[in-house]
Amino acid sequence: MKVWLGLGAMLLLAVVVAACAGHEWASPADLMRAIAGDQALRSRLLFEWRLPRVIAAAFVGALLGLGGTIYQGVFRNPLAEPYLLGSAGGAALGATVALLAPFVLPQAWLLPLLAFAGAWGATMLVIGIARVAGAVDAAGLLLAGVAIAAILGALRSFLMLALSDDTVNLQVVLSWVLGGIQTPTWNGIGWIALITAGCLGLAQALARRLDVLGLGETMAVAFGLDVRRFVMVAVLAGSVIVAAAVAFGGLVAFVGLASPHVARWIVGPLHRPLLPASALVGAIVVVLADAIARAALPPAEIPLGLVTAVAGGPFFILLLARRLRT
Numbered sequence: 001m002k003v004w005l006g007l008g009a010m011l012l013l014a015v016v017v018a019a020c021a022g023h024e025w026a027s028p029a030d031l032m033r034a035i036a037g038d039q040a041l042r043s044r045l046l047f048e049w050r051l052p053r054v055i056a057a058a059f060v061g062a063l064l065g066l067g068g069t070i071y072q073g074v075f076r077n078p079l080a081e082p083y084l085l086g087s088a089g090g091a092a093l094g095a096t097v098a099l100l101a102p103f104v105l106p107q108a109w110l111l112p113l114l115a116f117a118g119a120w121g122a123t124m125l126v127i128g129i130a131r132v133a134g135a136v137d138a139a140g141l142l143l144a145g146v147a148i149a150a151i152l153g154a155l156r157s158f159l160m161l162a163l164s165d166d167t168v169n170l171q172v173v174l175s176w177v178l179g180g181i182q183t184p185t186w187n188g189i190g191w192i193a194l195i196t197a198g199c200l201g202l203a204q205a206l207a208r209r210l211d212v213l214g215l216g217e218t219m220a221v222a223f224g225l226d227v228r229r230f231v232m233v234a235v236l237a238g239s240v241i242v243a244a245a246v247a248f249g250g251l252v253a254f255v256g257l258a259s260p261h262v263a264r265w266i267v268g269p270l271h272r273p274l275l276p277a278s279a280l281v282g283a284i285v286v287v288l289a290d291a292i293a294r295a296a297l298p299p300a301e302i303p304l305g306l307v308t309a310v311a312g313g314p315f316f317i318l319l320l321a322r323r324l325r326t
Helices: 002-020 028-036 041-075 087-100 107-135 138-161 172-178 184-207 207-213 217-222 227-249 255-266 270-296 305-326
Strands: none
Touching: 002 028, 002 217, 002 255, 002 270, 028 041, 028 255, 028 305, 041 107, 041 227, 041 255, 041 270, 087 107, 087 138, 087 172, 107 138, 107 227, 107 255, 172 227, 184 207, 184 227, 184 270, 207 217, 207 270, 255 270, 255 305, 270 305
């Protein structure tokens, strides 16, 4: 109980700090007045723009933490992270189309919709290729994912060159690809909350079988687990979760890699407590990283993915060095 209270308190503190951070810093008293319904312009900006963005950042981080935990459990590899299997490349391709091509639907709806469709389609393509090749194990899926990700990255670059003109600013596309939390309405926050809760329930449904798979394929089969079928289901579930995160937050690197490791140090390796702990850690990390992105170089804003990459790169190197020594 103390662990969960501690993580909850840390997340609440991170939300307060992030809500106060920005081009012009606010005080906790300003934040309380905004929440209480003060109609001053400063309070309205805090309540209608900054707070929804901070809460959306928390949900994006939670989704990345869940996706990273599932991928590391499925591939039994502590260096695995959510942007495997081409899901991030597919989401980036869909977002590029939404940002550059003219459509009837509003871009606020079209961007997450096409990003989600791109991530889902890329994952299904990877699974289909692996099935045709007869390589539906973890290694086969990884290799197919790397190939699809490279192809999708090239297609995205081609579309950026082909569809851009004097009326389209490529900086908008680049800023999304480099990561950036979309600022939703409060109704949008409700939808993101529902999606996150559904993804947490989906991940928890896989928890026991992820623990069994962690014992090794031979032991998993002995316990009655259909390993090939479960790998496919878990990869698809992880990709759905990552697609939701990418649709609302762009490409945010290393959060899905680091969050499960930090959570394991806190609650241990069993997936039933590990999944919600990873979600909380991911939420804390993305909330603080987004605060840095908004406040470090005012009035400009640093892409969120750059902040997490600068912090996550050394963490990945330390993990790799530790793994090579063992």
